[in-house]
Amino acid sequence: MPIRRPHLLLTLMLAALSGGLIQTQASADQMDNSAAMPAMEHHHHDMDAAAGTDTDASHDRHDAHQDAAMTHDAHNAHQSHMAMTKNTGKYTRKNGSYTLPKVKLLDMAGQAHTLSDIIDTDKPLIVNFIFTTCTTICPIMSATFSQAQDILGPELETLKMVSISIDPEQDTPEALLKYALKFQASPAWDFYTGKIDDINATLKAFDVYRGDKMNHIPVTLIRAKRDASWVRLEGLTSAKDLVMEYHQAIGGEHFSKK
Numbered sequence: 001m002p003i004r005r006p007h008l009l010l011t012l013m014l015a016a017l018s019g020g021l022i023q024t025q026a027s028a029d030q031m032d033n034s035a036a037m038p039a040m041e042h043h044h045h046d047m048d049a050a051a052g053t054d055t056d057a058s059h060d061r062h063d064a065h066q067d068a069a070m071t072h073d074a075h076n077a078h079q080s081h082m083a084m085t086k087n088t089g090k091y092t093r094k095n096g097s098y099t100l101p102k103v104k105l106l107d108m109a110g111q112a113h114t115l116s117d118i119i120d121t122d123k124p125l126i127v128n129f130i131f132t133t134c135t136t137i138c139p140i141m142s143a144t145f146s147q148a149q150d151i152l153g154p155e156l157e158t159l160k161m162v163s164i165s166i167d168p169e170q171d172t173p174e175a176l177l178k179y180a181l182k183f184q185a186s187p188a189w190d191f192y193t194g195k196i197d198d199i200n201a202t203l204k205a206f207d208v209y210r211g212d213k214m215n216h217i218p219v220t221l222i223r224a225k226r227d228a229s230w231v232r233l234e235g236l237t238s239a240k241d242l243v244m245e246y247h248q249a250i251g252g253e254h255f256s257k258k
């Protein structure tokens, strides 16, 4: 597969190597699964399933596998997710303005950045909220971001895409790194995690906090520039729709140059 960010792969391999020096049995198992190149190949399949329209088969398998373990509430949330995944291409759009908390988030290398440093950029922003172990809407949203990169092409250099984890306990910087590689994230697309309180404060500020990751909603936020209000898309967009919404949001001054 084409690796858009060879430096990410290198970081991942270095992380695996340094982990190897002080490995426990559990981490050794993890490394075996994650660091080896052949393991990456399996992810293609996941992504293809997520990107395609017919994911019913994987849903059924997923339902069967989850039924035993899930609580009633979680199961209901899961079912509503399943309903949502069948609605790709139906979304709502509204404007939003959000007051962001003074928190720090961690990038894929484990470096801390203030949320305002991440968000306060002159580049247009596209932001979503995901967790790497999600088997429902997040792989679809991430495949959409991945495909949007292809549509945007050279225009990618003029914008920033940001995915913020809603599951900071599972989503270590290394987990995000693997996820970024799986979805062929370009240098324009960054992933962040952080301390639970900081992540929750961030999610609350963007009105995407739903108390439990199983209840999360598909939200994509687009901001044309620093002082502009946000365009809030709720629901699953196709990559084409996302790019169309992005171009609409950044408006004439960028768009008319094309």
Ligand SMILES: [Cu+2]
Residues within 6 Å of the ligand: 130, 131, 134, 135, 136, 137, 138, 139, 216
């Ligand atoms: Cu999800």
